[in-house]
Amino acid sequence: MSANTTxxxxxxxxxxxxxxxxxxxxxxxxxxLKAAKGGLICRRQLCFLLAFILPVPKLLEAPSLLxxxxxxxxxxxxxxxxxxxxxxxxxLLCVCAKSDKPLFQRLREVSKxxxxxxxxxxxxxxxxxxxxxxxxxxNFSNTAFFDTAPSVSAFLPFxxxxxxxxxxxxxxxxxxxxxxxxxxxxxxFGLIFMAFGETDFTELFPLFGTxxxxxxxxxxxxxxxxxxxxxxxxxxGAYRYEKGDGKKIVGAYTGGGAFVLLFLAVFYGVFxxxxxxxxxxxxxxxxxFSALDVVGRVDLLLVYLITVVLLYAYALPLQLAVICxxxxxxxxxxxxxxxxxxxxxxxxxxxxxxxRRRLILxxxxxxxxxxxxxxxxxxxxxxxxxxxAKLFFVFPIFSMALPLSFLxxxxxxxx
Numbered sequence: 001m002s003a004n005t006t007x008x009x010x011x012x013x014x015x016x017x018x019x020x021x022x023x024x025x026x027x028x029x030x031x032x033l034k035a036a037k038g039g040l041i042c043r044r045q046l047c048f049l050l051a052f053i054l055p056v057p058k059l060l061e062a063p064s065l066l067x068x069x070x071x072x073x074x075x076x077x078x079x080x081x082x083x084x085x086x087x088x089x090x091x092l093l094c095v096c097a098k099s100d101k102p103l104f105q106r107l108r109e110v111s112k113x114x115x116x117x118x119x120x121x122x123x124x125x126x127x128x129x130x131x132x133x134x135x136x137x138x139n140f141s142n143t144a145f146f147d148t149a150p151s152v153s154a155f156l157p158f159x160x161x162x163x164x165x166x167x168x169x170x171x172x173x174x175x176x177x178x179x180x181x182x183x184x185x186x187x188x189f190g191l192i193f194m195a196f197g198e199t200d201f202t203e204l205f206p207l208f209g210t211x212x213x214x215x216x217x218x219x220x221x222x223x224x225x226x227x228x229x230x231x232x233x234x235x236x237g238a239y240r241y242e243k244g245d246g247k248k249i250v251g252a253y254t255g256g257g258a259f260v261l262l263f264l265a266v267f268y269g270v271f272x273x274x275x276x277x278x279x280x281x282x283x284x285x286x287x288x289f290s291a292l293d294v295v296g297r298v299d300l301l302l303v304y305l306i307t308v309v310l311l312y313a314y315a316l317p318l319q320l321a322v323i324c325x326x327x328x329x330x331x332x333x334x335x336x337x338x339x340x341x342x343x344x345x346x347x348x349x350x351x352x353x354x355x356r357r358r359l360i361l362x363x364x365x366x367x368x369x370x371x372x373x374x375x376x377x378x379x380x381x382x383x384x385x386x387x388x389a390k391l392f393f394v395f396p397i398f399s400m401a402l403p404l405s406f407l408x409x410x411x412x413x414x415x
Contacts, residue, residue, distance in 0.1 A: 040169065040170040040171045040174070040238035040239075041170050041171065041173060041174040041235055041238050041239050042174060042239075043239075043242070043245050043248060043249065044178075045173070045174030045175075045177045045178060046174075046177075046235060046239060046249060046252075047248060047249055047251075047252035048177035048178060048180070048181045048252070049173065049174075049177040049235070050228075050232075050249065050252045050253040050256050051181075051252040051253070051255045051256040051259075052177070052180055052181045052184040052185065052256070052309070053176075053177060053180050053184070053309060053312065053313050053316070054228050054231070054253075054256055054313065055184075055256040055257070055259045055260045056184065056306060056309045056310050056313045057133060057225060057310065057313050057314065058078075058225050058226065058260050059260070059263055059281055059282045059306070060136060060137075060140060060280055060281065060282065060310065061133075061136045061225070061279060061280065061281075062078075062222055062225040062226075062281075063263070063264055063267045063268075063275065063278075063281040064275060064276050064277070064278055064279045064281060065218070065221060065222055065225070065388070066078060066218050066222055066264065067267075067268060067271075067275035067276045067278075068218075068276035069210075069214050069215070069217045069218030069221060070210050070214055070215050070218040071209070071210050071214075071273075072203060072204045072205065072206075072209055072210065072268060073207070073208060073209060073210040073214075073215055074218065074264055074268055074275075075204070075261055075264055075265060076208075076210075076215050077215050077216075077218040077219035077222060078222075078226070078257075078260060078261060078264055079257075079261065080219060081219065081222070081223075081226035082226075082253075082254075082257035082260075082261075084400060085226065085227075085228050085229050085253070085399065085400075086250060086253060086254065086257070088229040088399065088400050088403045088404060089229055089232065089249070089250060089253055090246070090250060091403065091404055091406075091407055092229065092232060092233070092236060092403050092406060093241065093245070093246040093249060093250070094246075094407070095406045095407055095409055095411075096236055096239070096241035097241050097243075097246065097411075098409075098410075098411025098412070099409075099411045099412045100240065100241075100412070101412070102236065102237045102238065102239065102240060103233070103236045103237045103406065103409075104118075104119075104234075104237035104327065105237070106409050107406075107409065110409065115327075116327075116328045118402075119324040119325070119327045119328035120324070120325070120328050121398075121402075122230065122233060122234065122320070122321075122324045122398070122402075123320075123321040123322075123324035123325045123328070124321075125230060125394070125398045126230070126231075126317040126318065126320050126321035126324070127317070127318065127321050127365065127368075127369065128394065129224065129227065129230070129317055129394075129395065129398075130314060130317040130318055130369065131369065131372055131376075131383065131387070132224060132383050132384065132386075132387040132388075133224070133225075133314055134314060134369065134372075134373055135373060135376060135377060135380055135383060137155075137158070137310070137311075137314050138155045138158075138373055138377060139377075139380065140280045140283070141154070141155060141158075141307075142154065142155075143280060143283075144280065144283050144303065144307075153374075155373060156370070158311060158314075158315075159366045159367075159369070159370045161311065161315065162315040162318050162319075162366050163362050163363055163366040165312070165315045165318075165319050166315070166318055166319045166321075166322040166358075166361075166362035166365060166366060167322075167355075167358055167359055167362045168319070169238075169323065170234075170235060170238035170323065172319075173235065173316070173319065176312055180308075180309045180312060183305050183306070183308055183309055184306065184309050186302075186305065187302045187303075187305035187306035187309075188259060188263075188306065190286075190299075190302040191282060191285055191286045191299065191302050191303075191306070192262065192263070192266055194285075194286035194289035194291075194292075194299055194302075195266050195267075195270055195285045195286045195288070195289065196266065197289065197290065198270050198288045198289070199265075199266050199269035199270050200269050200270075200272070201265065201269045203268055203269050203272040203273075204265060204268060204269065220389075220392050221388045221389060221392065222388070223388075223392050223395035223396060223399075224387050224388055224392070224395055227395040227396070227398065227399035228253075228399065229399045229400065229403045230395075230398040230399040230402065230403070231316065231317065231320060232403075233402070233403060233406075234320050234323055234324055234327075235320075237327070263281070263282070263285075266285065267281050267285055270285060270288065271284075282303065282306055283303050286299040286302070287299060318365055318366060318369065321365055322358065322361045322362050322365055325361050325365075326354075326357070326358055326361060329357065329361075331354045331357050331358060
């Protein structure tokens, strides 16, 4: 995300004198050339992230929350969320299209202190935005995977996994998106297939049967689940925009929204007026499939698969928080890979130090969030009210106002 990751570093004295680079140095130089050409995350991976990872957290608690406020009109606030977020995504892509330089490199050229402040603010937001969802995830895992209530420490393995993920940079996010795509598609459509036979879509009628005030409540109470564009900002710092990417990226995000709207429609069609009580929706949506009486709870296999994607989706904000803190501290991906501003040889000297700093930041962030989950699990309702009602305005500030402020950056491409 630093300038080092997008600029070809000098080869140093050895390159000028005709000496051969070592195997490791040559590999690092090749990595630098690849990063200079296309960034740390490619268009395909960004599309997969938008279409197959970001929708998954919305399938857990958001359906019952929207059904509580909007009843049969639960599709309306979700649709409005996606309209707003899609508009912000288009604006961000327009900003990227105006320059060959990544987003944060341009911001650093305007003001390094301003770029550091944005990094720190985003890191704090990512940690805050993940606190309540992690409480939901802990409660879900205790309910779905244990017959009796386990100790709070049973959720500890998630933070071991998250700490490992947070040590990785944006390249790992792209690879994870590639891996999550087939898992999501198989599990999602498997659950929809099992639930479809028991779905009564007339439960969604009459359209607009809920008052505008209740729909508005459902919308602002669910901002915690529909604030996607804040997550995209750091990724655009590791992505190099190319002509024609905008339509494909927006199409991928729209496809992810279609998955969510389909799930909400089927969910309310299955449970109807009981939907507000059916928390952890994707765990329950297929349980009335007729064949389960014969073959047993095979739907749980699909629940386990989609939970794999869910675990990564909830670790992603913590990973992005570490990436932003690294950016604020001047730890770029190029340094961590052994490619520094002084060339491959100079960058290799700083690689171990950069990796140690990233590890320290990862352990610090995950350790702090772990302590929060351990001590806040018994005050779930307090944090539910705090996050969805009293501090809901934090989410539109970071997912709408902050991304739109990047429109102020000047471009360097001719129209």
